[in-house]
Amino acid sequence: MLILLLALVCGFATPTLARPVKATTEVVLTRDGDGDWLLEYRFARVAPAWFFVRSANALDGKPWRPQSWRVETPGVRLERIGHHDVLTGDGTPLKTVRIRVRPYSDPVQADYQPVLAFSDGGVGVYTDHHLAAPLSTIAAARDLPADLNGVAFDQVPTQFTLRDPGKTLLFNGRRHRGSVRLMLDQHQSYVYSGPARALATPAFVGIIDPGLPAWARDELNRFTPRLFDYYTARLGRPAGTRPTLLASWGGTTLPGVSLGGSVLDGMVVMNLEGAAMVDPQPALLAQTRWFIGHEGAHFWMGQTVRTARRSAAWMTEGAADIMAVRALAHFYPDYDARGRLQKSIDDCIAINGSKPLSGAFERGEHRANYACGAVLMMAAEGAARKRDPRADLFTWLCTLIDPNRKAGVVTPDHWLTVFAASGGAGAEQVRSFLDRGMPDPAAFIAELLEANGVAVRRDGARVILT
Ligand SMILES: [Zn+2]
Structure with missing residues (x-):
């Protein structure tokens, strides 16, 4: 007891060195009238210039910020210098800058669309586009390469606040009222803000654009929560935040139909648009369900456990594909699961051939x-x-x-060990297929599937599911 007490006292008595607190840049984005927003920077310190870390060009090859941002602070300019958008002070060091923003809601080259526009005035804001870093001289901007990976620059902690009084904000799977505050460069994600009611279950939260044609909106409202409830019931909760879907409607300006989307930390975003979408489109419906089924699967195979190397992408992409097949077959008895799986076999033989599957990423054969x-x-x-007739893909x-939840990583060794332990036949051949390639891929696939109880027949160079 005495020892414990001493230890406690010592614990209290030990002097702690105050940690130096790094100065923080504060960024506030506030909704203003007429669809405009005000963006205010209070930089952590004075510097002659601050450059934007993410400075992709718009699809027209020009920087997107000057098309969307207008600097209101006298003497401050937004210019393109080298590969980056830069705020410069014409000789006066920058401390605070105020910018009027007309949201940029078109895709940009090789980066996330800055703003997702919803037809009721709601927005999804990709927050990391607001991250800026100081430069000791304006001219230093010229020397920055486009890709800053591995490049040393002054990374200043940046707090970002989105203010939209009276609106619902959604960030990291949680709803907020009126404003939300976060640190930049820590979440690869959008913040939603707008009047739409979030569609929420314990397993999922989503914003479905109320302007979508009714048939598509009804389908997303119905299908998405059920899909995530199903995945969660079968695999347990995914790691991290509650999965979020933002689905926006781009209107009928484009002819035809278009479905675009991307996946971020804990979030799937998609945009539907096109004049032909006004009428129900069965093919697009199937494509939309597939997109959500595959991308949603990555919250488990991709985020709850990820692969350490891109050479092992077959584990997460293959699992996401077959999870989507099984989920769609579960909800829609007329879904052609067999056709989809047959295509997987055909494409595997045609594209990977006799090469090692582990090299597919490097070869660009995604x-x-x-x-x-x-x-x-x-x-x-x-x-x-x-082994157990009640087992299925999800139990495996x-x-x-x-x-592997704690480590958050799966490797091909884990996969092969679990495969062999569950009675899988041919683990050694699978390893050869991964690492060295198989001279006759069709023979390998036919034998592997047959040996594991999946009925197939050979038809020349093809392997057909029966
Ligand atoms: Zn995928």
């Missing part, structure tokens, strides 16, 4: 990771079912995901 990954998952699923995936 489709091989999806297709061959799905084929390997079919073998795993077959093995699980062979639990045995892969759950032991």
Whole structure:
């Protein structure tokens, strides 16, 4: 007891050195009238120039910020210097800058669209586009390469506040009222702000643009929560925040139909648009369900557990493909699961051929990771079912995901170990297929699937699911 007491006292008595607190830049984005926003910077310190870390060009090859941002602070300019957008002070060091923003809601080159526009005035703001870093001289901006990976520059902690009084804000799976505050460069994500009611279940939260044609809106409202509830019921909660979907409607200006989307930390965003969408489009409906099914699967196979190397992308892409197939078949009995899986087999043989699957990413043969990954998952699923008729894809995936949740990483070794432990036949051949390639890929796939209880027949160079 005495020792414990002493220890406690010592603990209290130990002097602690005050940690130096790094000065923080504060950025506030506030909704103003007429669709405009005000963006205010209070920089952590004075500097002759601050450059924007993410400075992609618009699709027309010109920087997007000057098309959207107008600096109101006298003597301050926004200019393109080298590869970056830069705020300069014409000789006066910058401390505070005020900018009027007309949201830029078009895609940009190789980066996230700055703003997702919803038809009711709601917005999704990609927050990291507001991250700026100081320069000791304006001329130093010329020397910055476009890709800052591995480049030393002064990374100043930056607090970002989005203020939209009276509106619902959604960030990191949580709803906020009127404003939200976060640190930049820590979440690869959008903040939603607008009048729409969030669609929420314990497993999912989403904003579905109320302006979408009714058939598409109804479908997203119905399908998405059920899909996430299903994945969660089968695989447990995903790591991190509650999965979020932002689905915006781009209107009918474009002819035809278009579906675009991307995946971020804990979030899927998609944009639907096109004049032909006014009438129900069965093909687009199927494409939309597939997109959400595949991308939603990555909250488990991709974010709850990820692969350490891109050479192992077959694990996450193959699993996401087959999870989408099984989920769509669960909800829609007329869904052509067999056709989709057959395409995986055909594409795997045609694209990966006799090459090692682990090299597909480097070779730029990305489709091989999806297709061959799905084929390997079919073998795993077959093995699980062979051993226990009540087992299915999801029970097998639990045995892969759950032991690795803490580390958050799965490797091909984990996959092969779980495969062999679940009674999978041919683990050594799978390893050869990954690392060295198989001289006759069709023979390998036919044998692997047959040995694991998936019925197939050979038809020349093809392997056909029966
Ligand atoms: Zn994917």
